[in-house]
Amino acid sequence: MRDITLDVAAGSFLSIVGPSGCGKSTVLNLIAGLASPSSGRIAVSGEPLQGLNRHASYMFQQDALLPWKSVAANIGLGLELAGTDPREVRSRTAEWVERTGLRGFAGKFPHQLSGGMRKRVAMAQSWIVDPGIVLMDEPFSALDVHTRLRMGGEILNLWADSGKTVVFVTHDLEEAIALSGEVVVLSAGPASRIVGRYAVDLPRPRNLIDIKTEPRFHELYAAIWRDLRGEVLKSYER
């Protein structure tokens, strides 16, 4: 990546789209502090980032649940690691189990769940620690279309009025527009840069089932796709 300047307003929902291999995940890793830039700087709430970003939680594209821990233990892991009182861990975990529709599955192990349910557990795991920033790297790419739509809705419900900043990486432009307040398009790699930023002025709360039929959605889609299309074609050539 080269010459990327990206400021994300606190409390906003921003999506990053771009062709495969353009470094979308790298942006998230940089914000998370899992990777450090070869030059340039990352600042969180105005302070330069050193080491891991303690304000952020990260929902990975791959399955990142601990297979040897039950659903409840996975969800409560962040609290447990922080040394929270076990009773509070239990009650808050139970609350998140309810909230993510996992009632009756708390004692199951990840391999006993469907893909969609595993993503719910991962969602609860990253939101329970109440981070200021939530990073999501194509969290639903392994799911079928309908489950994706549902999970997108659940993310929006969690985010609404939470005041949290969400940075959401996806290769699916429709998903990006439907969910976010702003879409950033990255160019094809290597040395990718920001091609454009688009404010998504669709009203909230959004109904993800019907939003794709709205005229404004199509206008935005067409406008952003004009930029993205060129980059996707370029990435094919390479």
Added chain:
Amino acid sequence: MSVSLRAAQVALAAVLLGSWEAGTRTGVLDKFFFSRPTDIGARLVQWITSGSLWPHLATTLAEAALAFAIGVSLGVTAGFALGRTRWLADLLDPFLRIANALPRVVLAPLFLLWFGLGIWSKVALGVTVVFFVVFFNTFQGVRDVDPVLVNNVRMLGASERQLVRHVLIPSALTWIFSSLHISIGFAIISVVVGEYLGSSRGVGYLIAQAEGVFDTTGVFAGMAALAAVVLVVGAGVNRLERRLLRWKPRASEVHDRSERSGI
């Protein structure tokens, strides 16, 4: 296991033992060289009723248990240390390969000189075998941890120690377990080999004594006693494994990429 499979296994054993018995009765097999199942059974019963088997079996089991315990603790410790410290692993790599390539049986006379005729020379021999099986598996387990799991747990706020406890140990445990069956078997085999080569007690000693007077029945009876012990211990490990690894999918492939090592 299904009942019919179990019945088939029993039937197969009956056919094998039956034809062995029939062979020695009809003179196809020479009883002097091959003994006979009924004689072997009678000898075992005699050993058990007279109580003469127990001290030998107890010695062998004690040696194997010690070899196993020491080998596993050393193997796990070394596996973790080298799995977490790249330069140490690179430094020791050729030496470990050389040591593992060594046929352990040639060490037995040395151990006899160093540790005497008692149990410790056998324990030492067992440790050299168990250590490498467990070490290589632990090392792999620590090295092969999914980096996404590590990143996820770190992002959730884990310290280095918490990372070891919540991710590395459970991950390595699956590998260590896949090597337990092998290492317990090896522990028993190697202490018996040690006893066979020089001792005054143990099942290996029993077999060596019988062999010294061309008592094939005694040799087979000693082998049968060992086999029974290995079966019982193996069943115990299976139960423990099912309990500790109950989070694993049932039909999962048994990943046993352990570097096998022999006596």
